[in-house]
Structures are given as structure tokens and as C-alpha cells.
Amino acid sequence: MADIEQTVIDIIRAKAEDHDGTIDRRSVLVELGLDSLDAIEIVFEIETAFSIDVPYSHNDAGPEFETVADVIDAVSTAMAKPSRAVRD
Amino acid sequence: MTRRVAVTGLGIHSAIGSGCDPVAEALASGKSGIATIQAFDPSRLKCPIAAEITDFVPAAGLTRKHLALLDRHAAFAASAAVEAVDNAGADLAGERTAVIIGTGGASLSTMDQEYFRLYGEGATRLHPFTVPRIMANAAASHITIHYGITGPSFTISSACSSGAHAIGLGYQMIQAGLVDRAIVGGAEAGLTYGNLKAWEGLKVMAPHCCRPFSADREGMVMGEGAAVLVLETLAAARDRAGPVRAEIRGFAMTSDAHDPVHPSLAGAKQVLRQCLADADLQAGDIEYINAHGTGTGANDVIEAQAIRGVFGRHNDHLAVSSTKSMHGHTLGAAGAIECVATILALARGFLPPTINFTTADPECALDVVPNQARPSTANLALSTSFAFGGSNAVLALDLDPA
Numbered sequence: 001m002a003d004i005e006q007t008v009i010d011i012i013r014a015k016a017e018d019h020d021g022t023i024d025r026r027s028v029l030v031e032l033g034l035d036s037l038d039a040i041e042i043v044f045e046i047e048t049a050f051s052i053d054v055p056y057s058h059n060d061a062g063p064e065f066e067t068v069a070d071v072i073d074a075v076s077t078a079m080a081k082p083s084r085a086v087r088d
Numbered sequence: 089m090t091r092r093v094a095v096t097g098l099g100i101h102s103a104i105g106s107g108c109d110p111v112a113e114a115l116a117s118g119k120s121g122i123a124t125i126q127a128f129d130p131s132r133l134k135c136p137i138a139a140e141i142t143d144f145v146p147a148a149g150l151t152r153k154h155l156a157l158l159d160r161h162a163a164f165a166a167s168a169a170v171e172a173v174d175n176a177g178a179d180l181a182g183e184r185t186a187v188i189i190g191t192g193g194a195s196l197s198t199m200d201q202e203y204f205r206l207y208g209e210g211a212t213r214l215h216p217f218t219v220p221r222i223m224a225n226a227a228a229s230h231i232t233i234h235y236g237i238t239g240p241s242f243t244i245s246s247a248c249s250s251g252a253h254a255i256g257l258g259y260q261m262i263q264a265g266l267v268d269r270a271i272v273g274g275a276e277a278g279l280t281y282g283n284l285k286a287w288e289g290l291k292v293m294a295p296h297c298c299r300p301f302s303a304d305r306e307g308m309v310m311g312e313g314a315a316v317l318v319l320e321t322l323a324a325a326r327d328r329a330g331p332v333r334a335e336i337r338g339f340a341m342t343s344d345a346h347d348p349v350h351p352s353l354a355g356a357k358q359v360l361r362q363c364l365a366d367a368d369l370q371a372g373d374i375e376y377i378n379a380h381g382t383g384t385g386a387n388d389v390i391e392a393q394a395i396r397g398v399f400g401r402h403n404d405h406l407a408v409s410s411t412k413s414m415h416g417h418t419l420g421a422a423g424a425i426e427c428v429a430t431i432l433a434l435a436r437g438f439l440p441p442t443i444n445f446t447t448a449d450p451e452c453a454l455d456v457v458p459n460q461a462r463p464s465t466a467n468l469a470l471s472t473s474f475a476f477g478g479s480n481a482v483l484a485l486d487l488d489p490a
Contacts, residue, residue: 017152037153037156037157037217038153040216040217041156041216041217043216044213044215044216047213048213
């Protein structure tokens with residue numbers, strides 16, 4: 001799990017170029033200066049890094065990623081699905 | 089009274105330089121931008137050379153977030169637009185400005201790269217910005233957003249005349265009073281393995297060198313880049329004491345209605361004559377032509393015959409060069425890059441050369457300014473574009489408008 005957390009934080013940090021401070025599970029995405037286009041790129045890079053599908057759509061209300069922890073939890077849930085090896 | 093149209097801003101990225109001053113110096117010294125392709129391993133190409141931009145540094149103000157949404161051609165255009173707008177010094181925001189960018193293949197770089205990942209590497213997902221990168225109006229759209237321009241914006245695609253058509257249409261829209269200002273130009277980034285293989289199939293590519301109008305010419309060499317111009321009414325430019333770099337004196341566009349890839353002598357003559365008429369100039373007034381001059385067997389002979397036919401006895405006083413010998417054939421950007429090259433060279437008092445010239449071809453009996461730039465006081469010039477599909481476009485430029 002530590003690896004997932006660190007990889008997710010590294011991907012988010014690369015997009016949060018206007019944020020100087022630390023990024024941890026409690027960090028709020030909008031407070032890191034991230035917008036909806038950043039979110040799409042972050043989801044893509046996470047999907048590529050872990051070979052998973054993150055259930056994220058511009059067209060519905062959820063899941064809402066408010067904090068870094070929300071993203072890490074979504075990745076952990078997707079990683080636990082047995083079918084992911086077949087999909088990718 | 090007809091509204092006259094001034095060029096007040098110029099921006100350029102090409103294989104012979106990025107920015108007006110480096111490009112002007114390259115044109116003056118006859119620098120070649122053509123070399124073995126570096127972007128990918130070209131060993132499976134029969135013609136492994138191109139005029140490639142190997143050191144692209146986007147203009148200040150274009151952030152990672154901007155660039156993430158742009159194909160390479162659109163990034164060239166966006167960056168050239170920053171230079172052009174900066175040196176025009178005009179306020180371009182609002183609904184009285186148009187943005188028109190020409191491109192032949194638009195987003196070939198993104199398509200080649202992303203679809204290779206899908207078909208060739210078995211990827212299951214593409215970058216989420218693939219669609220905004222691929223949309224053909226991406227460059228024009230980006231420029232409107234960047235500068236708060238709410239007037240008309242669109243992309244023109246007419247193969248190798250795209251850039252000239254974009255400039256000419258901006259000129260006509262200002263002349264007609266539809267808008268007061270326009271950001272116009274052309275952009276292309278098609279140096280991909282897939283696109284170059286496609287061009288090889290046409291048997292028009294040069295394996296070693298681009299030498300337009302030379303008897304030993306061996307074909308065209310593809311280039312990439314972008315050039316962008318800021319146009320406004322001459323009256324407004326003078327009122328605000330803006331930098332009038334040239335007047336777009338005239339423009340004409342025609343279609344050959346003849347053949348998809350073979351040029352037409354009648355079509356080339358017609359568009360030259362129509363441009364002179366639109367500019368209210370006589371053949372004897374023109375001192376320099378920046379030729380389409382691709383370096384293919386067919387283009388150069390037909391273009392030379394057309395020029396000789398239209399200019400007649402005035403050919404003795406007419407210089408005609410192909411700067412494609414230096415910056416390659418940039419396809420949809422060509423008309424814009426060559427228009428900017430003409431303005432840069434004439435403003436600095438020289439005619440840009442046709443480099444790599446070795447042997448006169450009796451079928452191309454023109455003064456092609458071989459190999460070395462030549463001092464000149466020429467102010468009236470044409471820039472010609474003859475595209476596949478038979479779409480022709482010619483711009484008339486006056487460096488010292490009355």
C-alpha cells in the first residue's frame with residue numbers, strides 16, 4: 001500500500017507545479033492548484049502506472065476526488081478487483 | 089475607399105531558426121536546415137532527411153498545461169503567435185479580431201504517436217487529451233483563448249497553400265470590414281515515419297538534398313514549423329504608431345480543375361495575373377518572387393514557365409528564389425513561412441538565395457539568386473503557393489507602402 005500511496009503522490013506532485021509545500025493523504029486537490037484537466041491527466045497516468053481502470057467520469061457526479069486519500073483509496077479498490085489482469 | 093492591410097507582427101519557428109532575427113540571419117547566410125532525421129530512426133526511409141526543428145523552445149507564457157493540450161504543429165503556431173503579437177504591440181482582444189491558421193495535415197504527430205501505441209504496442213488507452221490535440225482547429229482555438237479574442241476563428245486546410253490562404257483570407261476580411269485585425273499564418277509538423285512513408289510513395293522526395301530549379305534537382309524535402317502574422321488596417325497601425333512591416337498589397341486564389349498532384353501551367357499563370365490585378369500592379373513593378381520552388385521535376389518547370397509567361401520581358405529584372413532549399417517544404421505552413429521570410433529578407437535589404445544550386449536548367453530559365461543572398465532595395469514582391477489538389481494562392485507584398 002505504501003508503494004501505491006507514494007506513486008499516486010508522485011503523479012499528483014508532477015501536476016501541482018504551483019504548489020511548493022508537502023503533499024500527503026490529507027492534501028486537498030483544489031488547494032494544490034489542480035483543475036479538472038489536471039484531474040483527467042492524473043487519472044490517465046495512474047491507470048497507466050497500475051494497469052487499472054479508475055472509475056472516474058466527467059459525466060456523472062461521482063466518485064468525487066477531494067483529497068489525495070480519495071485518489072489513493074480509489075486505486076486500492078481498483079487494484080483489488082480480480083479482473084484487472086484480464087483487462088490490461 | 090478600400091481598407092488597406094498592414095502586417096505589424098511576425099513570428100516564426102523553422103529548421104533554420106526560431107524567431108525573426110535568427111531566421112533573417114539564416115536566410116542571409118544561406119543556412120541549410122536539412123539533415124538526417126533525429127525524431128525517430130529513419131533507416132527504413134529511402135529519403136531519410138528533413139528540415140526538422142530539433143531544439144524547439146516554446147515562447148515564454150506557454151505553460152506545461154497549455155502545451156499538454158497541443159499537438160506539435162499547434163505548439164509551433166501558439167509559440168509563433170506569441171512572438172508576432174509581442175512585436176505587433178497591438179491590443180487584439182475582443183470580437184473585431186479574427187484568427188485563421190492554415191495546416192495541411194494538422195495533427196499528424198499526435199495521430200502517428202498515439203495510434204502507434206494502440207495498434208503497434210497494444211496499449212489499451214490513449215492520452216486523454218488526444219482529441220483536443222487532434223482537432224484541426226486546435227491552434228486557432230488556443231490563440232483565441234490565450235488572447236481573449238472573440239471574433240471568428242477557424243483552420244484552413246488546402247495542402248501546400250493553407251498558410252497563404254489563411255493570410256489572404258485575413259487580408260480580405262479586414263479589407264471588407266468584417267474585422268479590424270487578424271492573427272493569421274500556417275503550421276505543420278508532419279515529420280513522422282508514417283507520413284514520410286506516405287510521401288515516399290508519391291516518388292517526389294529527395295534522398296540527399298533540396299536544390300530547387302537546379303538541373304540536377306532530385307525532389308522535395310519535407311520541413312516543419314510555423315509562421316504567424318498580425319494584420320490590421322494600415323490606417324489603424326499608423327494611428328497608433330505601430331510597426332508597419334509590410335502591406336499586404338494583393339492576394340489571389342484559384343483552382344486548376346486539372347489534376348490532383350500535377351501542376352497546371354494555365355492555373356499558375358492565372359493566379360499570378362489575378363494577384364497582380366488585385367494589387368493594382370504591373371508585371372514590371374515586381375522585383376522579387378519567393379517561389380513555391382519545391383525542387384520536384386514538375387513543379388519547378390511549370391512554375392518557371394508560368395513566371396516567364398506572365399512577366400515576359402520583365403524577367404530580365406526579376407529575381408526568383410526558393411527558400412525551401414533552406415527550411416524545407418513545410419506544406420501547410422509553407423505559404424506563411426515564405427511570406428514571413430520574404431518580409432524579413434527585404435526589410436533587411438537582401439534577396440534570400442536558392443541554396444544547393446549547381447547547374448542551370450534551360451527549362452527553369454530564371455534568376456534564382458543561386459547560393460548566396462544578394463543585396464537589394466526591392467520592395468514589391470510576390471509569394472507563390474501551388475498546392476496538391478490544384479489550389480493556388482499568391483500574395484503580393486509591399487515593404488514600403490506609400
